[in-house]
Amino acid sequence: MVSESTQEFLKWFRDSGATLHPAVGIKDFEGVGRGAVALHDIQKDTVLFTVPRSILLSTRTAPLRDILGDEDWSTLKGWEGLILSMMYEDSRVKDSPWSGYLQDLPTKFDTLMFWTDEELEQLQASTVRDKIGKAATEKDFHERVLPLLQRRTDVFEPALRDTFFTLERFHINGSRILSRSFHVEEWHDEHASDDESIPSEPDHKPVEMSRDPDAMDTDEGRPEGGEDDDAESDTESPDDVNMVPMADILNARYGCHNAKLFYEKDHLNMIATKDIPAGEQIWNTYGDPPNADLLRQYGHIDRIPILNPEVGVYPFENPADEVEIRADLVFDVCTPHLHGKERTRRIDDWLTLGGEDTFVIDNDDPLCKPLLGIIKFLGMSEQEVDDTLQKDKLPKGKPTGELLEGALQVYKQRLNQYGTALEADEQMLIDLQDKYSRLHNAVFVRTGEKRLLRKAIRQAETILQQEKAQQSKGKRPREETKSEKRSTKKVKR
Ligand SMILES: C[S@@+](CC[C@H](N)C(=O)[O-])C[C@H]1O[C@@H](n2cnc3c(N)ncnc32)[C@H](O)[C@@H]1O
Numbered sequence: 379m380v381s382e383s384t385q386e387f388l389k390w391f392r393d394s395g396a397t398l399h400p401a402v403g404i405k406d407f408e409g410v411g412r413g414a415v416a417l418h419d420i421q422k423d424t425v426l427f428t429v430p431r432s433i434l435l436s437t438r439t440a441p442l443r444d445i446l447g448d449e450d451w452s453t454l455k456g457w458e459g460l461i462l463s464m465m466y467e468d469s470r471v472k473d474s475p476w477s478g479y480l481q482d483l484p485t486k487f488d489t490l491m492f493w494t495d496e497e498l499e500q501l502q503a504s505t506v507r508d509k510i511g512k513a514a515t516e517k518d519f520h521e522r523v524l525p526l527l528q529r530r531t532d533v534f535e536p537a538l539r540d541t542f543f544t545l546e547r548f549h550i551n552g553s554r555i556l557s558r559s560f561h562v563e564e565w566h567d568e569h570a571s572d573d574e575s576i577p578s579e580p581d582h583k584p585v586e587m588s589r590d591p592d593a594m595d596t597d598e599g600r601p602e603g604g605e606d607d608d609a610e611s612d613t614e615s616p617d618d619v620n621m622v623p624m625a626d627i628l629n630a631r632y633g634c635h636n637a638k639l640f641y642e643k644d645h646l647n648m649i650a651t652k653d654i655p656a657g658e659q660i661w662n663t664y665g666d667p668p669n670a671d672l673l674r675q676y677g678h679i680d681r682i683p684i685l686n687p688e689v690g691v692y693p694f695e696n697p698a699d700e701v702e703i704r705a706d707l708v709f710d711v712c713t714p715h716l717h718g719k720e721r722t723r724r725i726d727d728w729l730t731l732g733g734e735d736t737f738v739i740d741n742d743d744p745l746c747k748p749l750l751g752i753i754k755f756l757g758m759s760e761q762e763v764d765d766t767l768q769k770d771k772l773p774k775g776k777p778t779g780e781l782l783e784g785a786l787q788v789y790k791q792r793l794n795q796y797g798t799a800l801e802a803d804e805q806m807l808i809d810l811q812d813k814y815s816r817l818h819n820a821v822f823v824r825t826g827e828k829r830l831l832r833k834a835i836r837q838a839e840t841i842l843q844q845e846k847a848q849q850s851k852g853k854r855p856r857e858e859t860k861s862e863k864r865s866t867k868k869v870k871r
Pocket residue numbers: 409410411412413484557558625626627628629630631675676677678679680
Protein backbone atom coordinates (compact mmCIF):
# COMPACT_ATOMS: atom_id res chain seq x y z
CA MET A 379 0.00 0.00 0.00
CA VAL A 380 1.44 3.38 -0.96
CA SER A 381 0.90 6.71 0.79
CA GLU A 382 -2.06 8.98 0.14
CA SER A 383 0.16 11.47 -1.69
CA THR A 384 1.44 8.73 -4.03
CA GLN A 385 -2.14 7.65 -4.71
CA GLU A 386 -2.95 11.25 -5.52
CA PHE A 387 0.07 11.34 -7.82
CA LEU A 388 -1.05 8.17 -9.62
CA LYS A 389 -4.49 9.71 -10.20
CA TRP A 390 -2.89 12.92 -11.50
CA PHE A 391 -0.60 10.87 -13.74
CA ARG A 392 -3.46 8.93 -15.35
CA ASP A 393 -5.65 12.04 -15.66
CA SER A 394 -2.81 13.76 -17.54
CA GLY A 395 -3.05 11.31 -20.42
CA ALA A 396 -0.27 9.02 -19.24
CA THR A 397 -0.61 5.24 -19.32
CA LEU A 398 0.55 2.63 -16.81
CA HIS A 399 0.72 -1.08 -17.70
CA PRO A 400 -1.50 -3.16 -15.36
CA ALA A 401 1.49 -5.36 -14.49
CA VAL A 402 3.35 -2.40 -12.98
CA GLY A 403 2.78 -1.63 -9.29
CA ILE A 404 4.29 0.92 -6.94
CA LYS A 405 5.38 -0.14 -3.48
CA ASP A 406 7.75 0.72 -0.65
CA PHE A 407 11.02 -1.17 -0.40
CA GLU A 408 13.00 -1.26 2.84
CA GLY A 409 15.80 1.30 2.81
CA VAL A 410 15.08 2.27 -0.78
CA GLY A 411 11.78 4.14 -0.60
CA ARG A 412 9.15 3.80 -3.28
CA GLY A 413 9.90 1.82 -6.36
CA ALA A 414 8.15 -0.03 -9.18
CA VAL A 415 7.44 -3.74 -9.04
CA ALA A 416 6.27 -6.33 -11.58
CA LEU A 417 2.84 -7.52 -10.43
CA HIS A 418 2.87 -10.24 -13.11
CA ASP A 419 5.56 -11.62 -15.38
CA ILE A 420 6.56 -8.88 -17.81
CA GLN A 421 8.08 -9.64 -21.19
CA LYS A 422 11.07 -7.82 -22.62
CA ASP A 423 10.06 -4.83 -24.80
CA THR A 424 6.80 -4.25 -22.91
CA VAL A 425 5.94 -0.56 -22.57
CA LEU A 426 5.70 -0.19 -18.80
CA PHE A 427 4.33 3.34 -18.87
CA THR A 428 4.02 6.28 -21.20
CA VAL A 429 4.63 9.87 -20.16
CA PRO A 430 3.27 12.66 -22.39
CA ARG A 431 5.88 15.33 -23.07
CA SER A 432 3.31 17.90 -21.94
CA ILE A 433 3.72 16.82 -18.28
CA LEU A 434 7.51 16.94 -18.21
CA LEU A 435 8.72 19.74 -15.96
CA SER A 436 11.60 21.69 -17.47
CA THR A 437 12.51 25.26 -18.32
CA ARG A 438 10.87 24.62 -21.71
CA THR A 439 7.52 23.52 -20.31
CA ALA A 440 7.34 25.71 -17.17
CA PRO A 441 5.93 29.22 -17.61
CA LEU A 442 8.42 31.08 -15.38
CA ARG A 443 10.82 32.06 -18.17
CA ASP A 444 8.01 33.93 -20.00
CA ILE A 445 6.63 35.42 -16.79
CA LEU A 446 10.02 36.82 -15.73
CA GLY A 447 11.02 38.03 -19.18
CA ASP A 448 14.39 37.65 -20.92
CA GLU A 449 16.30 40.21 -18.88
CA ASP A 450 15.66 38.68 -15.47
CA TRP A 451 15.73 35.10 -16.77
CA SER A 452 19.17 35.63 -18.28
CA THR A 453 20.62 36.44 -14.85
CA LEU A 454 20.09 32.79 -13.85
CA LYS A 455 22.80 30.17 -14.44
CA GLY A 456 22.93 26.39 -14.70
CA TRP A 457 19.97 24.71 -13.04
CA GLU A 458 18.81 27.89 -11.27
CA GLY A 459 16.05 28.48 -13.84
CA LEU A 460 14.60 25.02 -13.28
CA ILE A 461 15.03 25.23 -9.50
CA LEU A 462 13.21 28.57 -9.44
CA SER A 463 10.52 27.21 -11.77
CA MET A 464 9.93 24.35 -9.34
CA MET A 465 9.87 26.71 -6.35
CA TYR A 466 7.39 28.90 -8.21
CA GLU A 467 5.16 25.94 -9.16
CA ASP A 468 5.34 24.69 -5.55
CA SER A 469 4.12 28.12 -4.41
CA ARG A 470 1.08 27.90 -6.69
CA VAL A 471 -0.01 24.76 -4.80
CA LYS A 472 -3.22 23.45 -6.39
CA ASP A 473 -3.11 26.03 -9.19
CA SER A 474 0.03 24.48 -10.60
CA PRO A 475 -0.54 21.99 -13.44
CA TRP A 476 2.17 19.88 -11.72
CA SER A 477 0.59 20.00 -8.25
CA GLY A 478 -0.27 16.26 -8.29
CA TYR A 479 3.37 15.53 -9.05
CA LEU A 480 5.11 18.09 -6.83
CA GLN A 481 3.10 17.29 -3.69
CA ASP A 482 4.50 13.74 -3.85
CA LEU A 483 8.18 14.63 -4.32
CA PRO A 484 10.46 14.16 -1.31
CA THR A 485 11.48 17.07 0.89
CA LYS A 486 14.04 15.15 2.95
CA PHE A 487 17.31 13.92 1.47
CA ASP A 488 20.34 11.98 2.56
CA THR A 489 22.53 13.46 -0.15
CA LEU A 490 25.82 14.92 1.11
CA MET A 491 24.51 18.48 0.73
CA PHE A 492 22.34 17.80 3.81
CA TRP A 493 24.97 16.13 6.01
CA THR A 494 26.39 17.85 9.07
CA ASP A 495 30.14 18.50 9.29
CA GLU A 496 30.36 15.72 11.84
CA GLU A 497 28.69 13.26 9.48
CA LEU A 498 30.93 14.34 6.59
CA GLU A 499 33.99 13.71 8.80
CA GLN A 500 33.14 10.01 8.62
CA LEU A 501 34.05 10.03 4.93
CA GLN A 502 37.61 10.69 6.08
CA ALA A 503 39.93 11.28 3.08
CA SER A 504 37.40 10.55 0.34
CA THR A 505 37.70 13.30 -2.29
CA VAL A 506 33.92 13.34 -2.62
CA ARG A 507 33.93 15.82 0.27
CA ASP A 508 35.40 18.43 -2.07
CA LYS A 509 32.62 17.94 -4.63
CA ILE A 510 29.57 18.86 -2.58
CA GLY A 511 29.68 22.53 -3.49
CA LYS A 512 27.45 23.71 -0.64
CA ALA A 513 29.23 26.99 0.06
CA ALA A 514 29.32 27.90 -3.63
CA THR A 515 25.64 27.04 -4.08
CA GLU A 516 24.69 29.20 -1.12
CA LYS A 517 26.83 32.06 -2.39
CA ASP A 518 24.99 31.90 -5.74
CA PHE A 519 21.67 31.86 -3.96
CA HIS A 520 22.48 34.96 -1.96
CA GLU A 521 24.18 36.87 -4.79
CA ARG A 522 21.97 35.99 -7.73
CA VAL A 523 18.72 34.26 -6.80
CA LEU A 524 17.69 36.10 -3.65
CA PRO A 525 17.95 39.58 -5.26
CA LEU A 526 15.68 38.35 -8.06
CA LEU A 527 13.19 36.90 -5.57
CA GLN A 528 13.19 40.25 -3.74
CA ARG A 529 12.98 42.38 -6.88
CA ARG A 530 10.16 40.51 -8.63
CA THR A 531 7.52 40.70 -5.92
CA ASP A 532 4.92 40.62 -8.72
CA VAL A 533 5.91 36.97 -9.33
CA PHE A 534 7.32 35.77 -6.02
CA GLU A 535 4.73 36.89 -3.49
CA PRO A 536 6.45 38.32 -0.38
CA ALA A 537 3.84 36.68 1.87
CA LEU A 538 4.96 33.27 0.55
CA ARG A 539 8.69 33.99 0.80
CA ASP A 540 9.30 32.23 4.12
CA THR A 541 7.43 29.13 2.97
CA PHE A 542 8.42 28.64 -0.65
CA PHE A 543 11.34 30.93 -1.55
CA THR A 544 13.91 30.10 1.11
CA LEU A 545 17.45 28.79 0.82
CA GLU A 546 16.14 25.48 2.19
CA ARG A 547 13.58 25.18 -0.62
CA PHE A 548 16.35 26.06 -3.08
CA HIS A 549 18.42 23.13 -1.73
CA ILE A 550 15.41 20.80 -1.72
CA ASN A 551 14.56 21.49 -5.34
CA GLY A 552 18.23 21.34 -6.34
CA SER A 553 18.46 17.89 -4.77
CA ARG A 554 15.22 16.80 -6.43
CA ILE A 555 16.80 17.63 -9.77
CA LEU A 556 20.15 16.09 -8.87
CA SER A 557 18.63 12.76 -7.85
CA ARG A 558 15.65 12.47 -10.19
CA SER A 559 16.05 14.44 -13.44
CA PHE A 560 16.57 13.07 -16.93
CA HIS A 561 18.25 14.50 -19.97
CA VAL A 562 15.54 14.77 -22.63
CA GLU A 563 16.18 16.62 -25.86
CA GLU A 564 13.60 18.38 -27.96
CA TRP A 565 12.15 16.29 -30.75
CA HIS A 566 13.80 16.92 -34.11
CA ASP A 567 12.00 16.10 -37.33
CA GLU A 568 14.74 13.79 -38.53
CA HIS A 569 13.66 11.41 -35.73
CA ALA A 570 10.11 11.23 -37.03
CA SER A 571 8.76 8.00 -38.52
CA ASP A 572 5.74 7.81 -40.82
CA ASP A 573 3.54 6.57 -38.07
CA GLU A 574 4.67 8.14 -34.83
CA SER A 575 1.95 6.59 -32.71
CA ILE A 576 3.49 3.13 -33.17
CA PRO A 577 7.06 3.45 -31.99
CA SER A 578 9.38 1.27 -33.96
CA GLU A 579 12.74 0.07 -32.73
CA PRO A 580 14.92 2.49 -34.73
CA ASP A 581 12.89 5.43 -33.48
CA HIS A 582 13.51 4.56 -29.89
CA LYS A 583 16.08 7.00 -28.71
CA PRO A 584 17.55 6.04 -25.39
CA VAL A 585 17.01 9.00 -23.12
CA GLU A 586 20.35 10.06 -21.72
CA MET A 587 19.97 10.87 -18.10
CA SER A 588 21.46 13.74 -16.23
CA ARG A 589 22.60 10.96 -13.93
CA ASP A 590 24.97 9.91 -16.66
CA PRO A 591 28.49 10.67 -15.40
CA ASP A 592 29.28 12.43 -18.67
CA ALA A 593 26.27 14.70 -18.49
CA MET A 594 26.07 17.95 -16.55
CA ASP A 595 27.55 17.14 -13.20
CA THR A 596 26.03 19.77 -11.07
CA ASP A 597 25.28 20.32 -7.47
CA GLU A 598 22.16 22.37 -7.22
CA GLY A 599 22.60 24.69 -10.08
CA ARG A 600 26.31 25.05 -10.61
CA PRO A 601 29.18 23.01 -11.94
CA GLU A 602 30.62 20.42 -9.62
CA GLY A 603 32.63 21.89 -6.80
CA GLY A 604 31.00 25.19 -7.52
CA GLU A 605 34.15 27.00 -8.57
CA ASP A 606 34.27 27.15 -12.32
CA ASP A 607 31.47 28.73 -14.31
CA ASP A 608 33.22 27.89 -17.58
CA ALA A 609 32.78 24.21 -16.86
CA GLU A 610 29.17 24.60 -17.91
CA SER A 611 30.07 25.43 -21.48
CA ASP A 612 31.00 21.86 -22.40
CA THR A 613 28.10 20.22 -20.59
CA GLU A 614 24.43 19.81 -21.44
CA SER A 615 21.98 22.64 -21.93
CA PRO A 616 19.99 23.31 -18.74
CA ASP A 617 16.88 23.34 -20.97
CA ASP A 618 17.36 19.58 -21.59
CA VAL A 619 17.15 18.82 -17.89
CA ASN A 620 13.70 17.39 -17.24
CA MET A 621 11.71 16.13 -14.31
CA VAL A 622 9.88 13.09 -15.69
CA PRO A 623 6.91 12.06 -13.53
CA MET A 624 6.74 8.30 -12.84
CA ALA A 625 10.11 7.58 -14.51
CA ASP A 626 11.69 9.05 -11.40
CA ILE A 627 10.01 6.49 -9.15
CA LEU A 628 12.33 3.78 -10.45
CA ASN A 629 15.26 2.88 -8.24
CA ALA A 630 18.60 1.61 -9.48
CA ARG A 631 21.19 -0.90 -8.34
CA TYR A 632 24.56 -1.84 -9.77
CA GLY A 633 24.17 -4.22 -12.71
CA CYS A 634 20.42 -4.76 -12.19
CA HIS A 635 18.69 -2.52 -14.70
CA ASN A 636 15.79 -4.06 -16.56
CA ALA A 637 14.01 -0.95 -17.89
CA LYS A 638 15.01 2.12 -19.86
CA LEU A 639 13.37 5.34 -21.00
CA PHE A 640 12.98 6.08 -24.70
CA TYR A 641 11.49 9.10 -26.37
CA GLU A 642 9.07 9.71 -29.17
CA LYS A 643 7.75 12.91 -30.65
CA ASP A 644 4.95 13.45 -28.14
CA HIS A 645 5.74 11.11 -25.31
CA LEU A 646 8.37 9.08 -23.49
CA ASN A 647 8.16 5.31 -23.02
CA MET A 648 9.63 3.30 -20.19
CA ILE A 649 10.35 -0.06 -21.78
CA ALA A 650 11.38 -3.38 -20.21
CA THR A 651 14.84 -4.26 -21.52
CA LYS A 652 14.63 -7.80 -20.08
CA ASP A 653 11.94 -10.26 -19.02
CA ILE A 654 10.92 -9.27 -15.48
CA PRO A 655 9.46 -12.04 -13.30
CA ALA A 656 6.46 -11.24 -11.09
CA GLY A 657 7.49 -9.77 -7.74
CA GLU A 658 10.80 -8.40 -9.01
CA GLN A 659 11.68 -4.73 -8.75
CA ILE A 660 11.77 -2.71 -11.96
CA TRP A 661 15.18 -1.05 -11.98
CA ASN A 662 16.39 1.85 -14.05
CA THR A 663 20.10 2.66 -14.26
CA TYR A 664 21.85 5.67 -12.77
CA GLY A 665 25.00 4.79 -14.72
CA ASP A 666 26.50 2.54 -12.00
CA PRO A 667 28.65 5.21 -10.33
CA PRO A 668 31.00 4.58 -7.39
CA ASN A 669 29.43 4.68 -3.94
CA ALA A 670 30.93 8.09 -3.14
CA ASP A 671 29.09 9.61 -6.11
CA LEU A 672 25.90 7.71 -5.34
CA LEU A 673 25.97 9.17 -1.88
CA ARG A 674 26.66 12.69 -3.11
CA GLN A 675 23.99 12.62 -5.79
CA TYR A 676 21.33 10.23 -4.48
CA GLY A 677 22.03 9.70 -0.80
CA HIS A 678 22.39 5.92 -0.93
CA ILE A 679 25.07 3.34 -1.72
CA ASP A 680 25.10 0.03 -3.60
CA ARG A 681 25.85 -3.02 -1.48
CA ILE A 682 26.52 -5.95 -3.79
CA PRO A 683 27.52 -9.36 -2.36
CA ILE A 684 31.17 -10.21 -3.03
CA LEU A 685 31.57 -13.74 -4.34
CA ASN A 686 35.29 -14.13 -3.81
CA PRO A 687 36.54 -11.53 -1.35
CA GLU A 688 40.13 -10.70 -2.22
CA VAL A 689 40.48 -8.18 0.55
CA GLY A 690 38.46 -7.87 3.70
CA VAL A 691 35.82 -9.70 5.66
CA TYR A 692 32.70 -7.59 5.10
CA PRO A 693 31.04 -9.48 2.25
CA PHE A 694 29.64 -6.54 0.24
CA GLU A 695 31.10 -4.10 -2.24
CA ASN A 696 30.28 -1.77 -5.09
CA PRO A 697 32.33 -3.11 -8.02
CA ALA A 698 32.25 0.37 -9.61
CA ASP A 699 34.06 1.99 -6.69
CA GLU A 700 37.02 4.26 -7.33
CA VAL A 701 39.57 6.09 -5.26
CA GLU A 702 41.13 9.32 -6.41
CA ILE A 703 44.72 10.39 -5.93
CA ARG A 704 45.58 14.04 -6.42
CA ALA A 705 48.67 14.93 -8.44
CA ASP A 706 49.81 17.05 -5.47
CA LEU A 707 50.32 13.91 -3.40
CA VAL A 708 52.29 12.27 -6.22
CA PHE A 709 54.51 15.37 -6.40
CA ASP A 710 55.00 15.32 -2.62
CA VAL A 711 55.92 11.65 -2.54
CA CYS A 712 58.00 11.40 -5.71
CA THR A 713 59.74 14.77 -5.88
CA PRO A 714 60.32 15.92 -2.30
CA HIS A 715 63.47 17.64 -3.62
CA LEU A 716 61.48 19.96 -5.93
CA HIS A 717 60.41 23.19 -4.24
CA GLY A 718 59.12 26.65 -5.12
CA LYS A 719 59.54 27.70 -8.73
CA GLU A 720 61.06 24.39 -9.78
CA ARG A 721 58.05 22.50 -8.52
CA THR A 722 55.61 24.97 -10.08
CA ARG A 723 57.40 24.69 -13.43
CA ARG A 724 57.26 20.89 -13.38
CA ILE A 725 53.54 21.00 -12.55
CA ASP A 726 52.94 23.49 -15.38
CA ASP A 727 54.89 21.27 -17.80
CA TRP A 728 52.78 18.27 -16.80
CA LEU A 729 49.56 20.20 -17.34
CA THR A 730 50.86 21.62 -20.65
CA LEU A 731 51.29 18.05 -21.82
CA GLY A 732 47.63 17.45 -21.01
CA GLY A 733 48.41 15.42 -17.87
CA GLU A 734 45.65 14.82 -15.36
CA ASP A 735 45.59 16.46 -11.95
CA THR A 736 43.72 13.51 -10.44
CA PHE A 737 44.38 9.80 -10.85
CA VAL A 738 41.73 7.14 -10.47
CA ILE A 739 42.23 3.65 -9.07
CA ASP A 740 39.43 1.23 -9.82
CA ASN A 741 38.94 -2.51 -10.08
CA ASP A 742 39.89 -2.53 -13.78
CA ASP A 743 43.19 -0.76 -13.21
CA PRO A 744 44.18 -0.96 -9.55
CA LEU A 745 47.76 0.08 -10.27
CA CYS A 746 46.53 3.07 -12.31
CA LYS A 747 48.73 3.27 -15.40
CA PRO A 748 48.39 7.06 -15.80
CA LEU A 749 49.86 7.38 -12.31
CA LEU A 750 52.92 5.46 -13.49
CA GLY A 751 53.14 7.95 -16.36
CA ILE A 752 53.39 10.96 -14.07
CA ILE A 753 55.91 9.18 -11.84
CA LYS A 754 58.05 8.55 -14.92
CA PHE A 755 57.71 12.23 -15.83
CA LEU A 756 58.75 13.34 -12.36
CA GLY A 757 61.90 11.23 -12.58
CA MET A 758 63.01 12.93 -15.82
CA SER A 759 65.95 15.29 -16.12
CA GLU A 760 65.34 18.87 -17.35
CA GLN A 761 66.56 17.80 -20.79
CA GLU A 762 64.19 14.83 -20.90
CA VAL A 763 61.29 17.07 -19.89
CA ASP A 764 62.15 19.50 -22.72
CA ASP A 765 62.29 16.60 -25.20
CA THR A 766 58.94 15.31 -23.97
CA LEU A 767 57.40 18.77 -24.33
CA GLN A 768 58.75 18.96 -27.88
CA LYS A 769 57.18 15.62 -28.73
CA ASP A 770 54.00 16.77 -26.97
CA LYS A 771 53.27 13.24 -25.78
CA LEU A 772 52.38 12.11 -22.28
CA PRO A 773 54.92 9.64 -20.93
CA LYS A 774 53.75 6.09 -20.28
CA GLY A 775 55.07 4.04 -17.41
CA LYS A 776 55.22 0.28 -17.00
CA PRO A 777 54.31 -1.29 -13.66
CA THR A 778 57.81 -2.48 -12.89
CA GLY A 779 60.96 -1.50 -11.01
CA GLU A 780 61.50 2.02 -9.70
CA LEU A 781 58.27 3.37 -11.14
CA LEU A 782 56.25 0.79 -9.30
CA GLU A 783 58.29 1.39 -6.14
CA GLY A 784 57.29 5.07 -6.43
CA ALA A 785 53.66 4.18 -7.06
CA LEU A 786 53.68 1.85 -4.05
CA GLN A 787 54.77 4.75 -1.84
CA VAL A 788 51.93 6.86 -3.30
CA TYR A 789 49.29 4.14 -2.63
CA LYS A 790 50.57 3.79 0.93
CA GLN A 791 50.60 7.53 1.59
CA ARG A 792 47.10 7.84 0.15
CA LEU A 793 45.89 5.04 2.42
CA ASN A 794 47.49 6.83 5.38
CA GLN A 795 45.34 9.89 4.69
CA TYR A 796 42.30 7.98 6.01
CA GLY A 797 42.11 8.03 9.78
CA THR A 798 41.29 4.39 10.58
CA ALA A 799 42.37 0.92 9.48
CA LEU A 800 40.40 -1.04 6.90
CA GLU A 801 39.90 -3.93 9.33
CA ALA A 802 38.40 -1.61 11.96
CA ASP A 803 36.00 -0.18 9.37
CA GLU A 804 34.89 -3.61 8.22
CA GLN A 805 34.23 -4.64 11.81
CA MET A 806 32.23 -1.44 12.25
CA LEU A 807 30.12 -2.30 9.20
CA ILE A 808 29.40 -5.71 10.68
CA ASP A 809 28.53 -4.24 14.09
CA LEU A 810 26.36 -1.32 12.96
CA GLN A 811 22.72 -2.25 13.39
CA ASP A 812 21.25 0.24 10.95
CA LYS A 813 22.57 -0.72 7.53
CA TYR A 814 20.93 2.33 5.91
CA SER A 815 22.21 5.04 8.27
CA ARG A 816 24.44 7.89 7.12
CA LEU A 817 27.19 6.55 9.37
CA HIS A 818 26.99 3.11 7.77
CA ASN A 819 27.06 4.59 4.29
CA ALA A 820 30.04 6.83 5.06
CA VAL A 821 32.00 3.92 6.53
CA PHE A 822 31.10 1.80 3.51
CA VAL A 823 32.39 4.50 1.13
CA ARG A 824 35.73 4.82 2.91
CA THR A 825 35.98 1.01 3.16
CA GLY A 826 35.54 0.67 -0.61
CA GLU A 827 38.26 3.25 -1.25
CA LYS A 828 40.66 1.65 1.24
CA ARG A 829 40.06 -1.79 -0.28
CA LEU A 830 41.11 -0.48 -3.69
CA LEU A 831 44.27 1.03 -2.23
CA ARG A 832 44.99 -2.20 -0.38
CA LYS A 833 44.49 -4.09 -3.64
CA ALA A 834 46.93 -1.78 -5.44
CA ILE A 835 49.48 -2.19 -2.64
CA ARG A 836 49.21 -5.97 -2.74
CA GLN A 837 49.53 -6.13 -6.51
CA ALA A 838 52.52 -3.82 -6.51
CA GLU A 839 54.24 -5.71 -3.69
CA THR A 840 53.67 -9.04 -5.42
CA ILE A 841 55.15 -7.77 -8.68
CA LEU A 842 58.15 -6.23 -6.91
CA GLN A 843 58.79 -9.40 -4.92
CA GLN A 844 58.65 -11.48 -8.10
CA GLU A 845 61.09 -9.10 -9.74
CA LYS A 846 63.48 -9.35 -6.82
CA ALA A 847 63.24 -13.15 -6.86
CA GLN A 848 63.98 -13.19 -10.58
CA GLN A 849 66.86 -10.78 -10.21
CA SER A 850 68.38 -12.82 -7.42
CA LYS A 851 68.20 -15.82 -9.80
CA GLY A 852 70.01 -13.67 -12.34
CA LYS A 853 67.05 -13.35 -14.74
CA ARG A 854 65.85 -10.21 -16.47
CA PRO A 855 62.96 -8.40 -14.73
CA ARG A 856 59.60 -9.75 -15.77
CA GLU A 857 57.61 -8.18 -18.64
CA GLU A 858 54.03 -7.00 -18.16
CA THR A 859 51.52 -9.83 -18.47
CA LYS A 860 48.80 -9.65 -21.12
CA SER A 861 46.09 -9.08 -18.53
CA GLU A 862 48.04 -6.16 -17.05
CA LYS A 863 48.29 -4.63 -20.52
CA ARG A 864 44.58 -5.11 -21.09
CA SER A 865 43.70 -3.40 -17.84
CA THR A 866 44.99 -0.06 -19.15
CA LYS A 867 42.14 2.39 -18.96
CA LYS A 868 41.68 6.01 -19.83
CA VAL A 869 41.73 8.42 -16.94
CA LYS A 870 38.16 9.45 -16.27
CA ARG A 871 38.64 12.96 -15.02
C1 LIG B 1 14.84 8.53 -8.77
S1 LIG B 1 14.45 8.40 -7.10
C2 LIG B 1 13.68 6.83 -6.99
C3 LIG B 1 12.39 6.87 -6.19
C4 LIG B 1 12.52 6.99 -4.72
N1 LIG B 1 12.86 5.71 -4.12
C5 LIG B 1 11.25 7.52 -4.09
O1 LIG B 1 10.82 6.98 -3.06
O2 LIG B 1 10.70 8.50 -4.60
C6 LIG B 1 16.05 8.18 -6.47
C7 LIG B 1 16.12 7.98 -4.98
O3 LIG B 1 15.68 6.67 -4.63
C8 LIG B 1 16.51 6.10 -3.62
N2 LIG B 1 17.16 4.91 -4.20
C9 LIG B 1 17.23 4.56 -5.49
N3 LIG B 1 17.90 3.40 -5.65
C10 LIG B 1 18.26 2.99 -4.41
C11 LIG B 1 18.98 1.87 -3.90
N4 LIG B 1 19.48 0.92 -4.69
N5 LIG B 1 19.16 1.79 -2.56
C12 LIG B 1 18.68 2.73 -1.72
N6 LIG B 1 17.99 3.84 -2.15
C13 LIG B 1 17.78 3.95 -3.48
C14 LIG B 1 17.52 7.17 -3.25
O4 LIG B 1 17.00 7.88 -2.16
C15 LIG B 1 17.54 8.06 -4.48
O5 LIG B 1 17.87 9.41 -4.20
